[in-house]
Amino acid sequence: MGEDQKGKRLKRIVFVTVGTTSFDALVRAMDTQAVREELRRRGYTDLLIQMGRGSYIPSKFSGEDGLVAVDYFTFSPTIADYLLSAELVISHAGSGSIFETLRLGKPLVVVVNEDLMDNHQSELADELAARKHLFCSRPQSLGQALRTMDLEALVPYSPGDARPVATHINKFLGFQAD
Template sequence: MGDRERRTVFVTVGTTCFDALVKAVDSPQVKEALLEKGYTDLIIQMGRGTYVPSKVSGDGTLQVDYFTFSPSIADYIRDASLVISHAGSGSIFETLRHGKPLIVVVNEDLMDNHQSELAEELATRKHLFCASPQTLGETIQEMDIETLNPYVPGDAKPVVSLINKFFGFPDD
């Protein structure tokens, strides 16, 4: 078993409750899609959520583990081959900074959703993939990580103007 390369998928909801994302990741369709892409382990940070994912893993299935909070999710992000995240800007930029492939899952239950605009803009620029809980399985099946553009943190200008646009500040 030890000779198999581990390819971990790390799922994070930050400090929020986003059961729809945890449920989606726990679904047979999503697990199947991840397996087909060659991922071996699934680690879910479930935040304040109440939905508990199933840990059952047999042969040919993902090894699943989960926890609520960790003082530093940076380690999990660093070790991951793929990150599936809620649309919080902290989680997004942390993942992009580590140069990890990222699927941002937008929480459609949030009424005031600046977050989805940020995620969609970064998806348009091909820094990440964007999904909803309903389309996550499809997104995993169809994604081609090779098509992603590395995010270069040094170039803050586009991001700054994006943030200014959200908050209605003039762009200098």
């Protein structure tokens, strides 16, 4: 792994978030030797998992012997700092987590929770993947997705302009334009 000018190990962090829900399948998928080895092969040094309400506890590793260091926590008032420090984000398919990550320009792998009743999240993730803004996976295929992802192929996400829609709604409701 690289070092800075003072000989300190440079961190390349992968941040995993499940939001406020329980998504043990994603945490379990991250807690495999194959995934950790793929992350190490790609030059990542640290894996930080926000595990939400889940009951599956991942293994912690210190990062010695060139292995990826692994740590976890349940909740935080905000994940903004974690997203900012990450080189790669792996997230559940919640729209808030997706768009917050994309606005920061971070590479993103979205893992769809197939256990949800109304899987509208899958539609959003699949559409954004088709537009090449992110990679989409299921828990059981996460290792393969990490092996084959090409970060250079991602297209930056540009938020749309909501003003025309707001103007139209205001006009329809009879509100005057400013």
